[in-house]
Amino acid sequence: MKRKRILFTGGGTAGHVIVNLALIPVFQEKGWEIDYIGSKNGIEKDLVQQLEGVTYHAVSTGKLRRYMSKENLKDPFKVLKGTMQSCNIIRKRKPSVIFSKGGFVSVPVMIASKLLRVPAVIHESDYTPGLANKIAIPFSRKVLATFEETLRYLPEKKAEYVGAVIRKELFSGEKAKGLAFAGLEGKRPVLLVMGGSGGSEKINSAIREGLDRLLETYEIIHICGKGKMAPEFDCPGYRQFEYVQDELKDIFAATDYVLSRAGSNAIFEFLALRIPMLLVPLGLNASRGDQIVNAKSFAEKRYARVLDEDQLTTETLAEELEQLKEYGPIMVDQMRQTNASDSLQKVVSIIENTSK
Numbered sequence: 403m404k405r406k407r408i409l410f411t412g413g414g415t416a417g418h419v420i421v422n423l424a425l426i427p428v429f430q431e432k433g434w435e436i437d438y439i440g441s442k443n444g445i446e447k448d449l450v451q452q453l454e455g456v457t458y459h460a461v462s463t464g465k466l467r468r469y470m471s472k473e474n475l476k477d478p479f480k481v482l483k484g485t486m487q488s489c490n491i492i493r494k495r496k497p498s499v500i501f502s503k504g505g506f507v508s509v510p511v512m513i514a515s516k517l518l519r520v521p522a523v524i525h526e527s528d529y530t531p532g533l534a535n536k537i538a539i540p541f542s543r544k545v546l547a548t549f550e551e552t553l554r555y556l557p558e559k560k561a562e563y564v565g566a567v568i569r570k571e572l573f574s575g576e577k578a579k580g581l582a583f584a585g586l587e588g589k590r591p592v593l594l595v596m597g598g599s600g601g602s603e604k605i606n607s608a609i610r611e612g613l614d615r616l617l618e619t620y621e622i623i624h625i626c627g628k629g630k631m632a633p634e635f636d637c638p639g640y641r642q643f644e645y646v647q648d649e650l651k652d653i654f655a656a657t658d659y660v661l662s663r664a665g666s667n668a669i670f671e672f673l674a675l676r677i678p679m680l681l682v683p684l685g686l687n688a689s690r691g692d693q694i695v696n697a698k699s700f701a702e703k704r705y706a707r708v709l710d711e712d713q714l715t716t717e718t719l720a721e722e723l724e725q726l727k728e729y730g731p732i733m734v735d736q737m738r739q740t741n742a743s744d745s746l747q748k749v750v751s752i753i754e755n756t757s758k
């Protein structure tokens with residue numbers, strides 16, 4: 403019997419790849435063939451190309467900029483080229499279904515899916531839909547949302563709330579391995595600092611400026627982002643990484659508190675693992691404000707505390723971390739009332755039912 407084939411797309415930042423990484427092993431176990439369309443140089447290429455049994459195809463992509471640039475004039479042509487390349491790949495590989503996690507690389511793939519009548523499912527993990535997904539929704543059969551509140555921004559007939567899709571392996575981390583990997587003793591509570599998949603210069607600076615004081619209370623694991631390490635700050639109890647893959651589960655298991663950006667995938671992972679979080683959402687000057695609403699929703703449900711980026715100083719950070727310690731047990735109680743465990747299965751069933 404001919405094996406079914408699924409084509410994934412999504413990229414730009416890890417937030418647009420991670421859900422695909424959670425789904426790929428499930429479809430592999432089911433015996434499906436897997437293709438992935440991403441960009442030539444995006445993080446999706448690094449994360450997906452190393453997976454066994456997944457064929458990665460790179461296409462030309464535009465970039466959905468929110469500012470004026472000469473490059474904006476070239477983008478429609480890049481999207482057109484990407485659409486033609488995607489059409490060729492789809493014609494050759496003949497997927498039964500396409501799953502898109504958004505990001506600008508997904509736009510040409512979604513247009514191609516419509517042109518060639520391959521059913522496509524979109525996933526939106528932020529509270530408000532991203533620009534790429536907004537463009538792609540008319541080309542899709544189904545739009546799945548992590549936040550229940552997102553449904554009000556989506557077409558009723560296509561939208562479905564599924565919750566957060568979380569990589570299974572994140573639930574099997576080991577604290578001792580996490581501490582050993584980071585070279586920490588675990589004598590003081592471990593604070594994980596994670597400025598999103600690309601790191602955050604603002605959070606990095608605030609942590610490093612207040613490092614001596616923070617190290618009196620915490621041991622710190624700092625995921626700073628590619629090219630954002632600062633070896634001159636290396637000292638006992640403080641460990642920096644650019645980006646962590648396989649060992650992330652162990653780092654999470656060793657974490658008592660987290661200071662983070664408010665990207666949807668990351669905050670739902672902390673929620674699922676019951677880690678009290680202080681969130682510093684990316685501001686309106688650098689984004690459409692999706693993290694601000696993600697964070698607000700978490701604060702309202704008492705899963706998180708929020709510190710606005712423009713209020714972030716070493717002093718406010720130290721104060722807020724004190725509050726995080728105090729309110730941590732309440733947050734954990736609130737988080738224990740949630741259950742994200744069946745989201746992955748739900749999404750898999752929807753994709754299977756949508757496929758040709």
Ligand SMILES: CC(=O)N[C@H]1[C@@H](OP(=O)(O)OP(=O)(O)OC[C@H]2O[C@@H](n3ccc(=O)[nH]c3=O)[C@H](O)[C@@H]2O)O[C@H](CO)[C@@H](O)[C@@H]1O
Binds near residue numbers: 415418625646667
């Ligand atoms: C600057 C930007 O555009 N940010 C967006 C991007 O964030 P970003 O790419 O940071 O996305 P998320 O925080 O949602 O997800 C990051 C993912 O990367 C993983 N991870 C991170 C660091 C690491 O070392 N190893 C690792 O595996 C996290 O565990 C998480 O699963 O997508 C999110 C989801 O659409 C949006 O909410 C953010 O606004």
